[in-house]
Amino acid sequence: MRRTKKLMPLAVGLIATLLLAGCQNGDDAESLNPASDGQQSEAEQDGYGDESKKKSDLASPTKLKVKEDAELGQIVVDDKGFTLYRFDKDTADPPTSNCDAECEQKWPPVWAGDEVTIEGGDNSRTGTLEWENGQEQVTLGGWPLYYYAGDTAPEQTNGDAMGDAWWAVSPSGKKAKDDNGAEGESGDEGAAAEEQNSAAGGDNGGGGGERQWSPGTTVLKTKKDDKLGEIIVDGEGRTLYRFDKDTADPPATNCDAECEEKWPRLMAGKDVVLDGQKVKWDGSDSEIGLLEFPDGSCQVTLGGWPLYYYAGDEKAGDIKGEGVGDVWWTVNATGKRAKDDDGSGADASADKGEGGGDAKSYGGGGGY
Incomplete structure (x- = not known):
């Protein structure tokens, strides 16, 4: 599925300065590590420049891993340990991204190398979403994958539940928070998730069920x-x-x-x-x-x-x-x-x- 928008430059300054919207932050901001042995970093940060160099940087395999998180259970990370996320306003069938240029500044896409594998998971669930310029974004269970600019070190999950629309992803491509093996979880229906997001923006409190705590103290x-x-x-x-x-x-x-x-x-x-x-x-x-x-x-x-x-x-x-x-x-x-x-x-x-x-x-x- 081709994406109908062009590749836009990422705002690296935001990656360096965006603070945690929760209760765990790193002291020293680090550059986000991409999922292809670290070789994609310069291309992702620049977002422009020599096209041949970018293609060379993306020639290495993209390696994903399954990690056990104390709060979320099994989640998917890149080979450096950075958490990967999915977006409720995207769709998985067909794979489509609804993260626009402004969104991408905070949620950089995970770019695909010449091969995508997932250690500890099912390789058949991995895939790619082709952009208009030919570059490909990694998908899992059909869902496009992203980093969160507020994760400044491996093993952080600061983006989980952000805006009630962004979630750490499980090995199946579902939301890690509620993937208990059941098929057809509500978050994968897209429309229901967007309806939930709209509802969240119309009221400030009162709660709607069990409290969802951020990780840590x-x-x-x-x-x-x-x-x-x-x-x-x-x-x-x-x-x-x-x-x-x-x-x-x-x-x-x-x-x-x-x-x-x-x-x-x-x-x-x-x-x-x-x-x-x-x-x-x-x-x-x-x-x-x-x-x-x-x-x-x-x-x-x-x-x-x-x-x-x-x-x-x-x-x-x-x-x-x-x-x-x-x-x-x-x-x-x-x-x-x-x-x-x-x-x-x-x-x-x-x-x-x-x-x-x-x-x-x-x-x-x-x-x-």
């Missing part, structure tokens, strides 16, 4: 900043932010899909630790809480305010998101804006939850 720490005073960072020292257009009472997000590309959400693991002490998600022993989405996934809140990373912060200790658009701010341990929480109540109007627009719509836009 959510770790938060208080840190003393020379200019801002007390601020909150994650376990690896990455700065966390709040958005004035959100609301805190009730907790609701007004950061839409475009916004989320620059401001990835801090998603919740099953357990949470604050300054070395395990606390409860219900806020009974801290200001930490949850904003639950219809799919059961949860964003971490502080004082009711949803928490985010900033993609422009390239390393731990960066605070480049402070004051962006005059609506994004670092927070202290109570969820107030660190810049003006001096105990005088100067931050009162913003901390009453008077955000901008209808937060339940994810819309409102602006400020990012």
